[in-house]
Amino acid sequence: MKGSTRVNIQDKLPLTCSRRGTCCHGNLVMLNPWELVSLAREKTITPREFRDLYCDYGGIRVRFDGEVGWKGKKACSQYISNFGCSVHIGRPLACRLFPLGRQKQCDEVHYMYQGDEFPCLEGCPEVSGLLLLTVGDYLKGQKTEKFEKAQDEYLDIVQNLADIAFFLLLDTGLAESGDTETLELWRKTGKELPEMLAAGIGPEWIDSLMIPEILVDTEDPVSFAYKHNEMLQQKAQDKFGDLQTFPEIQKASVLIMGVALYLARGLGANPETLVEHWIDIAKKNGAVE
Numbered sequence: 232m233k234g235s236t237r238v239n240i241q242d243k244l245p246l247t248c249s250r251r252g253t254c255c256h257g258n259l260v261m262l263n264p265w266e267l268v269s270l271a272r273e274k275t276i277t278p279r280e281f282r283d284l285y286c287d288y289g290g291i292r293v294r295f296d297g298e299v300g301w302k303g304k305k306a307c308s309q310y311i312s313n314f315g316c317s318v319h320i321g322r323p324l325a326c327r328l329f330p331l332g333r334q335k336q337c338d339e340v341h342y343m344y345q346g347d348e349f350p351c352l353e354g355c356p357e358v359s360g361l362l363l364l365t366v367g368d369y370l371k372g373q374k375t376e377k378f379e380k381a382q383d384e385y386l387d388i389v390q391n392l393a394d395i396a397f398f399l400l401l402d403t404g405l406a407e408s409g410d411t412e413t414l415e416l417w418r419k420t421g422k423e424l425p426e427m428l429a430a431g432i433g434p435e436w437i438d439s440l441m442i443p444e445i446l447v448d449t450e451d452p453v454s455f456a457y458k459h460n461e462m463l464q465q466k467a468q469d470k471f472g473d474l475q476t477f478p479e480i481q482k483a484s485v486l487i488m489g490v491a492l493y494l495a496r497g498l499g500a501n502p503e504t505l506v507e508h509w510i511d512i513a514k515k516n517g518a519v520e
């Protein structure tokens with residue numbers, strides 16, 4: 232099986248869902264903070280309640296602790312047997328896209344599916360007899376647009392948070408002081424298991440990241456993320472603006488790098504690969520390890 236198969240917007244594929252619910256079992260559904268709001272709205276509870284009741288690792292993953300179903304795998308916490316998804320209107324991007332995935336690289340968006348065989352065929356072979364749809368029509372039908380915007384806004388926020396870690400390392404004199412530990416600590420953070428990373432960041436930052444109190448129109452992901460970014464930048468300024476010593480600055484750089492990597496994981500990125508990319512950039516700008 233190869234890594235993934237890229238698809239084009241005009242490709243016609245067996246994308247009509249037979250609604251058997253197999254992909255709501257044993258799957259991995261990651262979340263960004265706006266998706267958490269969307270799910271909570273659908274459930275008519277607060278994002279904090281949704282996070283605490285139905286998510287893992289501080290809110291970046293929907294919990295799969297429902298009834299055992301397809302292939303002995305547990306259902307998503309939002310799945311109801313003989314009914315389907317209980318949060319269908321607010322479901323996250325990963326569920327809207329499935330069996331497809333999405334990647335954004337250098338401002339270009341690509342869609343793909345895992346492996347070289349169309350994923351639905353394993354659990355729902357009947358889809359091969361249903362109406363073929365173009366990828367473009369499928370995305371329209373799934374109303375992915377707002378959710379894709381949210382994903383892109385949060386990708387920018389990941390970079391903004393990482394930029395604070397860069398600033399603390401490169402623009403405060405820390406790197407110039409001969410520091411050789413910070414990049415190794417960044418790397419260690421990238422390798423942490425999500426539960427350990429969440430514990431290391433601590434509840435205050437996790438809550439600011441995943442359940443911010445934002446009063447703008449929460450239906451609009453762009454204004455929501457804009458406000459959220461402002462709040463996170465302000466928090467970083469409040470927390471790190473007056474640091475005096477290099478050990479304090481190093482600690483702050485590692486912490487905020489952890490926050491960026493945690494959010495990146497919620498967007499489906501691989502923190503280990505991402506942190507290596509950032510370490511390379513830091514080294515090109517004078518940091519050493």
Ligand code: SF4
Nearest residue numbers: 248249252254351355
């Ligand atoms: S595996 Fe495909 S066809 Fe089956 S329920 Fe999921 S999306 Fe629908």
Ligand code: SF4
Nearest residue numbers: 255307309310316326
């Ligand atoms: S959120 Fe809904 S569509 Fe997504 S995995 Fe859970 S039950 Fe299935």
